Amino acid sequence: MSVTLKKAACIGGGVIGGGWIARFLLNGIDVAIYDPHPEAARIVGEVLENARRAYGKMIQAPACPEGVLTFHDDLASAVADADYIQESVPERLDLKHKVIAEVEAAARPDALIGSSTSGFKPSQLQEGMIHPERLFVAHPFNPVYLIPLVELVGSPANDEAALARAAGIQREIGMFPLRVRKEIDAHIGDRLLEAVWREALWLVHDDVASTEEIDDVIRYSFGLRWAQMGLFETYRIAGGEAGMKHFIEQFGPALKWPWTKLMDVPEMTDELAGKIGDQSDAQSGQYSIRELERIRDDNLIGIYQALKAQDWGAGQSLRQMEERFFERAKDTAVRETPDYTRPLVLHKTQVSGEWLDYNGHMTEFRYLQVFGDATDAFLGHIGMDAGYRAAGRSVYTVETHIRHLSETKANTHISVRTTVLGHDAKRIRLHHEMVDEAGNVQATAEHMLMHVDTAAGKAAPMASPLTERLAQLSPGQRGIAAPAHAGQPIRDIGWPVREVEAT
Amino acid sequence: MSVTLKKAACIGGGVIGGGWIARFLLNGIDVAIYDPHPEAARIVGEVLENARRAYGKMIQAPACPEGVLTFHDDLASAVADADYIQESVPERLDLKHKVIAEVEAAARPDALIGSSTSGFKPSQLQEGMIHPERLFVAHPFNPVYLIPLVELVGSPANDEAALARAAGIQREIGMFPLRVRKEIDAHIGDRLLEAVWREALWLVHDDVASTEEIDDVIRYSFGLRWAQMGLFETYRIAGGEAGMKHFIEQFGPALKWPWTKLMDVPEMTDELAGKIGDQSDAQSGQYSIRELERIRDDNLIGIYQALKAQDWGAGQSLRQMEERFFERAKDTAVRETPDYTRPLVLHKTQVSGEWLDYNGHMTEFRYLQVFGDATDAFLGHIGMDAGYRAAGRSVYTVETHIRHLSETKANTHISVRTTVLGHDAKRIRLHHEMVDEAGNVQATAEHMLMHVDTAAGKAAPMASPLTERLAQLSPGQRGIAAPAHAGQPIRDIGWPVREVEAT
Structure with a gap:
């Protein structure tokens, strides 16, 4: 298998943009970056350092030679010869429109353009484009260099072949592209996350639970299930032999119960924001963000390796990535x-x-x-x-x-x-x-x-x-002399004489 | 460390009750069960078979001698000499009241009584009790023999010492008891789960995603994060060096966006129930429920072992369980x-x-x-x-x-x-x-x-x-003969003759 993507361009190098850059580079793809932020190089460097460390631990295959990273002072030169362009600028529609227009003016007409937007629909981003058919949402999850999912969303204006090409490229860099059937605000993942977030904010607001207690509830219970199966497959098991329909019949009525009264949006007052900040400091303040990132990454690596041993879920993504690395090493070996x-x-x-x-x-x-x-x-x-x-x-x-x-x-x-x-x-x-x-x-x-x-x-x-x-x-x-210790045993040292035993 | 709990009684032996039974027995506690269901023995036996298989794979410590399981034809004899009683009967308040009254009439006055209820508050269950101070909610998660979390909820009528005793017993059987500060319908975990469930039902209802796609979104993205850190700690990292308050300021406004429009409860029509059943069959129908249970358990075991290597989250629960098993082996072994x-x-x-x-x-x-x-x-x-x-x-x-x-x-x-x-x-x-x-x-x-x-x-x-x-x-x-291979080197095998090279 050879790599079809030669060069990627990344517009924006924050936590998400930096994660894309790291994923491309560590999968052997050259990346051109444009980010006017004065500290862009430092931020990207830090994400890349974490990512190199994680891949070094995670990949049980020959390392893939890293792609070459170039920083550009202008957007046009960054995207000029790129095959795939990923935009990760802040979540403002006017800014996204401006950046997309600049990309379109400078990029090759067949270059693919992905947006990391978590909220906007592709049809909103495509407004005013000359070639809207090749722009799509490619929404990743933090840390982008480790989490496989990318939500790939198109609008009716999209070209199916372009979307298929995008999915192929995402698979090449070890991701799991999920083609979303219908465009919808916030796609799928953030819909589910926002539902939990809203409920969690109420629990903190009402002093039912602290941030740490909510986190413990999640990571000691359903988070463990959801790392491997999702909501429906887990509940299918809970339904027992009678299956999913039985589960729905048994638990469907609970939807009507008063649990659901907390569906309003809590007002994010200074007081609530302060309470969450304080509780979070008490919970995790003993670790720097850098330490938390590494703990998170090490845990993710262990989980991937465990799931790889079962050939299940995200473990399959890791296995496929390693197979690509083995293939690439073979290609290199043939050449040199x-x-x-x-x-x-x-x-x-x-x-x-x-x-x-x-x-x-x-x-x-x-x-x-x-x-x-x-x-x-x-x-x-x-x-x-x-x-x-x-x-x-x-x-x-x-x-x-x-x-x-x-x-x-x-x-x-x-x-x-x-x-x-x-x-x-x-x-x-x-x-x-x-x-x-x-x-x-x-x-x-x-x-x-x-x-x-x-x-x-x-x-x-x-x-x-x-x-x-x-x-x-x-x-x-055969012309290299074997070292003197080769072919030598571990030598017998016998037993000590009585004087030593009596020490 | 010695075990303080000698005997537990379980009322109800379905999937949840069976899980409690298995957890007690495999942690060396005797269990008396009362369940009038004609197939109770078969169902409990099947859960126990899964649990034995899982513990055999999971525990890297000397096995703990299993407790003794006894089936009883009447509730009174099951609870008579139990130190801890766990009720896991169907989720109907009148039935729970009836069972609790029978337990109270037959149990020792100092016996602790936990309820597996997922929805009711302890104060609701305590109505009409003579000794309400020792009844609490102990809400576990499926599979109970593997998932550590138990939500421990009291009401103002509870005795703090009884709740502390309950938490100690739950820790002894490898669980992570989370004391919930305020009683609230559905406690904490099911609040969060219901929020996701409601959102997921709308996505299926509106054909935005199939059950399989929703599951893939979860298990290839935030499920992986939530197996080790929860919502707040994960977002703390996303906020970067500026911390939690920055994250709240950056993402707080998104709560007001139109993503949240799907807060209503979808009507569970036959059509929607049928769609979910069909999609779930297409997604997971190639596996029997028994196969899915074992896949789930193997994945959980791998995740626990990976987290144990990092001494983090649920991995700590496993490590502590193993330490107890080692201690018990030391306690019980004759000092040879x-x-x-x-x-x-x-x-x-x-x-x-x-x-x-x-x-x-x-x-x-x-x-x-x-x-x-x-x-x-x-x-x-x-x-x-x-x-x-x-x-x-x-x-x-x-x-x-x-x-x-x-x-x-x-x-x-x-x-x-x-x-x-x-x-x-x-x-x-x-x-x-x-x-x-x-x-x-x-x-x-x-x-x-x-x-x-x-x-x-x-x-x-x-x-x-x-x-x-x-x-x-x-x-x-020194009287044991050294094996023949001791002190032997790796032998020289030379280079092949030309014929072999030409193969």
């Missing part, structure tokens, strides 16, 4: 032939603050995670991909020898130098050297890998393209 | 002096669904995590604790040799058999064998550990109590 007379550098990463043990160093098993990722990168390099595995073949590690040489600290940029020590028809013997920025060796690993027939659960000879790629690297790699 | 002439079993765990790789097996580095935990358990056994480390001493792994022998699957219960192969004044050579329930060896690890002066960053001789404990186990352990 490294110097096989030297160790190969196929995996780089950064030590996450989450990887530390009680001694403050990278915890023991994370070394094997890095070496395992380096092994995967090597296997990807010689052609093992989803297609190869789909034929019932894989490569398993059967033996590992790690030597810990240094206490690796948080945030160290590490890279792995890989050497093939030998191979036969079924096995590959690898050596990895993990080095920091200064080239200091932190640890080494020696592995024996076995090629297997996964259905039979037995060792089996490798097939093409692994065989060809190994033959290609073999002459160079 | 280990038999040092045999391998030591100091670490047991279960393969988490989050630990799988793309082959569907436990991913490579998780083996080292298990072995590292076993090493930590061994070091703890010989006396290395926070106090020992506080004196600037620790033990680092310097060398590791892992052999992978089997493809370990999700949810496998594994234990590690540890043998000391030798030690001197500064070093310990360990061997671990990781086995499944049937005793099949999944992997082995040989480690060289080095005792260090952490300030100097240098090897240093061990001190008391490590020296004494090693001397104590030394005679027994």
Whole structure:
């Protein structure tokens, strides 16, 4: 699969615009940005830093080379050669109209234009356009670099082919585009969110609950259900064997009960705003916004990885993203032939603050995670991909020898130098050297890998393209001298003499 | 920590009552049930089967011996000697009054009485009671055996000490009791849920979205956020550095926009009920309710385990539950002096669904995590604790040799058999064998550990109590023959002959 989108332009680089930029860049797309805000570069940089950290933790596939980010002093030069333009300027219709007119004047006639608006309908944004058919609402959710949903909304003026192209591009950057059938103020998600928000404001207003208590109600109950199934599928289960119709019959009447009396909009007085601000400070004020963002992102990553293990919901979006990254790594490998007379550098990463043990160093098993990722990168390099595995073949590690040489600290940029020590028809013997920025060796690993027939659960000879790629690297790699510790055991140290025991 | 609750009684064994029963039993509490429904035993049995399966997968601690379940033909005998009684009968006030009167007539005067009602206020339920002070609302969420939240609601007639006792019992069975400040129809959670439900019904009614599209909007966007943070903490982040007050000022006005026009209650006509039923069938009809329940439970377990790794939200409830299970195992276990002439079993765990790789097996580095935990358990056994480390001493792994022998699957219960192969004044050579329930060896690890002066960053001789404990186990352990693979290297396999390269 090749990427159809070459270059994106982003107009506006706040929290939402910055999130779009990060998502494009980390999926390998170049981005041109226009934002006249004096601190735009700083804000985008901060979002991007969070996003890089999150992708480094989340993606269990070779990293995708980042796209190139360029800042522009004028809107016209930013959008001039873009295939896809995303507008994320403040929520004022006059401002959106002005920006869209400028985009249309400078962009290619076939460029797609998405708006991040949470409230306006596409027909409102299309007013006065020459080519309204290619402008649509593409409403994302914060953090845009991690949350998959994008509400894709068109009006009767839209071109179906343009909307399909937009959905394809959004899928390419790991999103879940949901095509909304009818344009409506605030689309779908914010309708539901506003309903809850309104109800929550009343509860705070009337001192029934504090902001923290409302949050606890959500995250200890239905929030857990909704991360994986929505409203209707959850209630279908509650209806039991009798199904959805039974549930509706049983719970439908509750709609008429007095619970629904709080449907008015509470007046957002200074007093109510102050109460919410104070309660929120008491609840979350011990964390900076930056800390909360990272806690949120780490939690989202864990939830995605858990759902990926079940191949369900947002976990499927992550799996598909990783498959694209594997594919892209394969494309890159085909294009570039490294110097096989030297160790190969196929995996780089950064030590996450989450990887530390009680001694403050990278915890023991994370070394094997890095070496395992380096092994995967090597296997990807010689052609093992989803297609190869789909034929019932894989490569398993059967033996590992790690030597810990240094206490690796948080945030160290590490890279792995890989050497093939030998191979036969079924096995590959690898050596990895993990080095920091200064080239200091932190640890080494020696592995024996076995090629297997996964259905039979037995060792089996490798097939093409692994065989060809190994033959290609073999002459160079066999010229590299194996390190002295390769092939050496952990030595017997015996038992102490009595004097030591008596210490 | 010992359990204060000895016996619970449950009146009503439907989906909610059955969930309470399962939660009590799997946390080691005996339960007496009264439910005149002819199929009560079958329904409770099915919920219990799901719950046993879920706890088996979820709890990474020694299992807690299950409580004893007894079915009763009359309410009076079920509640007679119960410490805590939970009523989960259908949502009709006259029926609830009748049941509560019968409970009060037969129960001990100090027994606590909780009601699962989702709509009624405690003061309504307390009408006509002799001892209203010990009746409260304890409103749980489906599936009750997995979702932590219970809304604990009292009226002015309640005794604070009784409510505190109820909260303590709910915590003991792994729940998160949220004490609601003011009684209000439908408490907090169902207020919020009904607001979303009403909005969702309009979206279906007006053909803006199908049930599946609404569910996708939720589970690909804000559901993911709400599994870990709620509404206010999430929006606090969205407000950026300017905080909650900025968010309110920025988004407060949106409440006045026309989005809110759909606040009426839609008429639940046969047509609307039929549309929802049909759409739900199209969305989820490929799964039976039983399958959906298990998918939901597996997803919840993965989410809990991911949040436990971050020590956040519902993950904290799971961690606390596991700590109670560990404590209980310690309390109940006979203080044995280990038999040092045999391998030591100091670490047991279960393969988490989050630990799988793309082959569907436990991913490579998780083996080292298990072995590292076993090493930590061994070091703890010989006396290395926070106090020992506080004196600037620790033990680092310097060398590791892992052999992978089997493809370990999700949810496998594994234990590690540890043998000391030798030690001197500064070093310990360990061997671990990781086995499944049937005793099949999944992997082995040989480690060289080095005792260090952490300030100097240098090897240093061990001190008391490590020296004494090693001397104590030394005679027994030195009699165990080292396995044949110990002290063996990864062997050289050379390079293939030309024929293999040409394959």
